[in-house]
Amino acid sequence: MIRWLLPLLLLASPALAEESIVSGLSQNRVSITADFDGSEILIYGAVKREAPVPKGSPLQVIVTVEGPSTPVIVRRKDRVAGIWINNAEVRVDSAPSFYAVATTGPLSDILSDTENLRHRVTIERAIRAVGITGEADQADAFVQAMLRVRSNEDRYRVLEGAVQLTDDTLFRTDVVLPSNLTEGEYTVRLFLLRDGKVVATQERVIRVRKEGLERFIFTMAHDQPLLYGLLSLVLAGIAGWAASAAFRLIR
Structure with missing residues (x-):
């Protein structure tokens, strides 16, 4: 009896993922020396399929590179009696020291809000700022100010259209790591998407050391x-x- 039930159970079980990622890095270790002025990382890969290419919405790829996270205190200066002083501050629980997002197309078109919330793909979702509203008025403005500062320092980047995708199978992108790197592990995440939904993911690590x-x-x-x-x-x-x-x- 069990011998006959086994094929039926296999047929009733969820199908295996039809698409998965096979990827590589040009280097998985970066050494910071006295004359270090940055490094360029080539991230490449291919889509492995268990079935023909699905019809309908085209495949999209997102690649993120995230540096070690630390707490950040953001202060606002106000002019009091003609003197600029720190008048308010907000503590961000955890913010990446570096974050880059490279995509095959506009983020708003290829990634749904639900998937962004689930996988923390965008820079805003990667920043965890729990309980900041009680520390200062308009606390979200402090977080936006931190985003602007770190974007101007080239530590936060959004590279829409920087991922090259060939024949819905091969993809590659280049991410430049700046000279002011924080030592630690940098997480590389790769996402395959269709209709705004993530269908496959993979993680790799780049180790940065002085x-x-x-x-x-x-x-x-x-x-x-x-x-x-x-x-x-x-x-x-x-x-x-x-x-x-x-x-x-x-x-």
Whole structure:
């Protein structure tokens, strides 16, 4: 009896995903050295299918790159008695140090609000700001101000149309990591979409780490702060003495 029921159960079970992602990165490790001025990452992949290409809405691809998240305090300066002072602040629970979104088309056209909420695709959804309304009036304006500042610093980017898709199968995009990177793991997420819905996802990781002199200074500052402070004072004194001696020689 069980032998006859097994095929029926298999037929009644949900079908396997018809489309999945096979992807790669040009590099999965970035070293920050003294002369580091940024890095360009090639993200590429293909769509693996268990069935013919579905008819109807064309395939869309979104690629996000997210840096380590940290709490952020956003302050507003107001002019009081002719002096600009910090008059209000909002604490954002967690904000990515870097976030880039690359797509095959306009985000508003290829991604539904429901899927955006579920997968936190856009920069606004990637920022978690819980309970900020009680800290200041118009708290959302503080978050928008942070978005503008980090966008101007090239740390937040929306690259609509930057993903190249060939024959609904092969895709690629280039994401430039800036020179002011935060050390840690950068999560790369890839999404396949049809009719505004995510049909397949995949994650990869890029590890960013300080190396050489940068690593030595970073480690000393965190593990031996007293020695780091004393060494900084000695170096500053030597630099000042050298500048004074050179000035006297010139005169």
